[in-house]
Amino acid sequence: MKDMIIYPGSFDPITLGHFDLIQRAARMTDHLVVAVLQNPNKKGFFTVEERVEMLKICTKDMPNVSIDSSGGLLVDYINKKGGKLILRGLRAVSDFEYELQYAMLNQRLDKSIEAIYLMTASEYSFLSSSVVREIGHLGGDISGMVPEAIVDTVKQRLLLAGKQK
Numbered sequence: 001m002k003d004m005i006i007y008p009g010s011f012d013p014i015t016l017g018h019f020d021l022i023q024r025a026a027r028m029t030d031h032l033v034v035a036v037l038q039n040p041n042k043k044g045f046f047t048v049e050e051r052v053e054m055l056k057i058c059t060k061d062m063p064n065v066s067i068d069s070s071g072g073l074l075v076d077y078i079n080k081k082g083g084k085l086i087l088r089g090l091r092a093v094s095d096f097e098y099e100l101q102y103a104m105l106n107q108r109l110d111k112s113i114e115a116i117y118l119m120t121a122s123e124y125s126f127l128s129s130s131v132v133r134e135i136g137h138l139g140g141d142i143s144g145m146v147p148e149a150i151v152d153t154v155k156q157r158l159l160l161a162g163k164q165k
């Protein structure tokens, strides 16, 4: 396996599904970089700074994991970082279709970059950042969906926004 793996995503916010992938991938490489990338198709709820901060809190005891953020094209970011391997997660067939398209596009832009995929852990297969946001806005219980260390922050931010609607 490569000495560096880059795990890009929106992480809006990080869920236990993301966290499970981070833990598993950290065991496969010397250095895992989790990168918050602004996806122009997704408006985003938390600011990039907030997402980075939450990722940092959740990974603070993982010495070979670092957190970063970037705008622009993923392949440009990967090249700038000096990496060659991207990690993505798969939950369902719908993820596969999206990831296939995304991988084809990245291959077209830069053939030297490879992607690897980890299957979701079954207990997190239903979990996405949008599910967390939806439940949190409505005042539902999001513990067991995001890492314990950020439950209260996420809850408060979402509840406040839900009330302002």
Ligand code: ADP
Pocket (backbone or CB within 6 Å): 008, 009, 010, 011, 012, 015, 016, 017, 018, 021, 039, 042, 087, 088, 089, 090, 091, 095, 119, 120, 121, 124, 125, 126, 127, 128, 129
């Ligand atoms: P993006 O906007 O780039 O899809 P996300 O933060 O939604 O960003 O997801 C980042 C990556 O993590 C994607 O590859 C997604 O499939 C994967 N992922 C998201 N939730 C889970 C989960 N519960 N289990 C496994 N992988 C997941």
